[in-house]
Amino acid sequence: xxxxxxxxxxxxxxxxxxxxxxxxxxxxxxxxxxxxxxxxxxxxxxxxxxxxxxxxxxxxxxxxxxxxxxxxxxxxxxxxxxxxxxxxxxxxxxxxxxxxxxxxxxxxxxxxxxxxxxxxxxxxxxxxxxxxxxxxxxxxxxxxxxxxxxxxxxxxxxxxxxxxxxxxxxxxxxxxxxxxxxxxxxxxxxxxxxxxxxxxxxxxxxxxxxxxxxxxxxxxxxxxxxxxxxxxxxxxxxxxxxxxxxxxxxxxxxxxxxxxxxxxxxxxxxxxxxxxxxxxxxxxxxxxxxxxxxxxxxxxxxxxxxxxxxxx
Numbered sequence: 436x437x438x439x440x441x442x443x444x445x446x447x448x449x450x451x452x453x454x455x456x457x458x459x460x461x462x463x464x465x466x467x468x469x470x471x472x473x474x475x476x477x478x479x480x481x482x483x484x485x486x487x488x489x490x491x492x493x494x495x496x497x498x499x500x501x502x503x504x505x506x507x508x509x510x511x512x513x514x515x516x517x518x519x520x521x522x523x524x525x526x527x528x529x530x531x532x533x534x535x536x537x538x539x540x541x542x543x544x545x546x547x548x549x550x551x552x553x554x555x556x557x558x559x560x561x562x563x564x565x566x567x568x569x570x571x572x573x574x575x576x577x578x579x580x581x582x583x584x585x586x587x588x589x590x591x592x593x594x595x596x597x598x599x600x601x602x603x604x605x606x607x608x609x610x611x612x613x614x615x616x617x618x619x620x621x622x623x624x625x626x627x628x629x630x631x632x633x634x635x636x637x638x639x640x641x642x643x644x645x646x647x648x649x650x651x652x653x654x655x656x657x658x659x660x661x662x663x664x665x666x667x668x669x670x671x672x673x674x675x676x677x678x679x680x681x682x683x684x685x686x687x688x689x690x691x692x693x694x695x696x697x698x699x700x701x702x703x704x705x706x707x708x709x710x711x712x713x714x715x716x717x718x719x720x721x722x723x724x725x726x727x728x729x730x731x732x733x734x735x736x737x738x739x740x741x742x743x744x745x746x747x
Contacts, residue, residue, distance in 0.1 A: 472723035472730070474580040477509040477517035477543060479719045480689030481709035483525035483552055484534040494714045495525050499537055501710050505719040506541040508734065512721060515579055517543045518586075520689035520707060521550025521656030523568070528556040531567050549573060549588050550656040550689065551595055551625050558598035574633060576640050582652060582724060583644035585683075587637060589657040589667050593627030614668050621666040626657055628668035634676060641680035650744070651683040652724070658688045660704040661697035665690050677702060684744040685729055687722070694718075694737070701745030703729070708736050 482502055485495040509517055519538075524530040538545050547568040554561050565573050573588040590596040592610055597603040607627075615622040629637070637653075644651050659670035667673055677683050678700060685703050692709030708718040717735035733739040 470725060472725050474582050474724040475514045476722040477514050478520065478707060478722055479505055479710055480520035480707035481522040481692055481711055482534060483522050483711040485525040485527060485530050492713060493711045495711060497714060498711050499533060501717045502537045504717055510542045514543050517545045518654060519545055519547045520654060521548045522552040522689060525552050526555035528560045546577060548586055548654055548656050549590050551590055554590060554596045561596060561598055574636060581649055583649045585637065585640045585651050585653045587629065587653065587655040589629060589655045590627040591630045591633050594624050620664045621668060623664060626665065626668055629673060634672060638676050641683050645682045653683055653686045655688045657690045658695060658704065658706050659686065660699050661695060663691060663695065681747050703742040705731060
């Protein structure tokens with residue numbers, strides 16, 4: 436009995452020390468297996484900064500401080516790079532200035548995923564959004580340490596990412612109406628879809644990675660699984676690409692601020708919680724990639740997870 440009490444006290448002290456140091460308390464499974472990750476990536480989602488008053492649970496101004504906290508934490512770690520999973524701003528072209536200045540303090544490079552709120556700018560500015568985030572392509576591949584991180588643009592077909600006078604906007608309106616007529620729960624104007632061309636590009640990116648012996652992590656702003664009102668309009672077609680390419684071993688996204696998790700055909704689908712939510716509690720993560728598994732180390736409201744990869 437005495438030994439049990441001593442062991443329980445030691446565990447309590449260890450957890451208390453981790454909490455004081457600001458380190459996340461991992462679920463028991465996380466970090467238990469031996470070996471260092473081959474790639475470490477910092478992750479944020481849905482900062483949605485704007486210099487406006489809070490609305491409901493969204494505290495737009497507080498995102499500057501939360502992002503600074505995440506950047507400071509990332510700078511203490513040996514990361515390869517960081518990913519913003521979309522919605523860096525909530526609205527207004529002028530709000531890119533302050534939030535990008537906060538990111539400029541990072542010692543790591545931030546790569547950006549385009550989100551729906553990033554296009555909540557005047558029509559004449561919409562086409563300039565990717566360049567404002569330092570992007571030369573709206574979808575692209577990051578290759579490092581034997582991995583391919585395939586970054587998608589799930590706003591490709593959408594009613595908000597293109598000026599109303601363009602053919603792309605008209606085509607998106609028609610696609611939305613066709614989906615809405617089916618009664619689909621994800622027929623929402625704040626969702627989008629991948630065009631046929633981008634689906635082909637995604638398939639080619641996965642196949643190129645396979646030929647090079649690389650596993651693929653897919654990142655996007657919108658989810659495709661589990662079934663949810665926030666999902667990509669043509670999520671079924673996206674899932675078909677993942678099914679055909681077994682070297683694609685994980686999908687990560689933002690958009691749904693509540694967060695989500697699901698397993699499908701051995702692939703984990705992880706939705707990160709929105710940083711903009713709540714006044715004082717942050718949400719961000721570090722992704723540790725191993726040869727056989729991923730570890731998501733969560734901070735603040737973001738839970739930690741460990742998931743084994745499917746066989747190729």
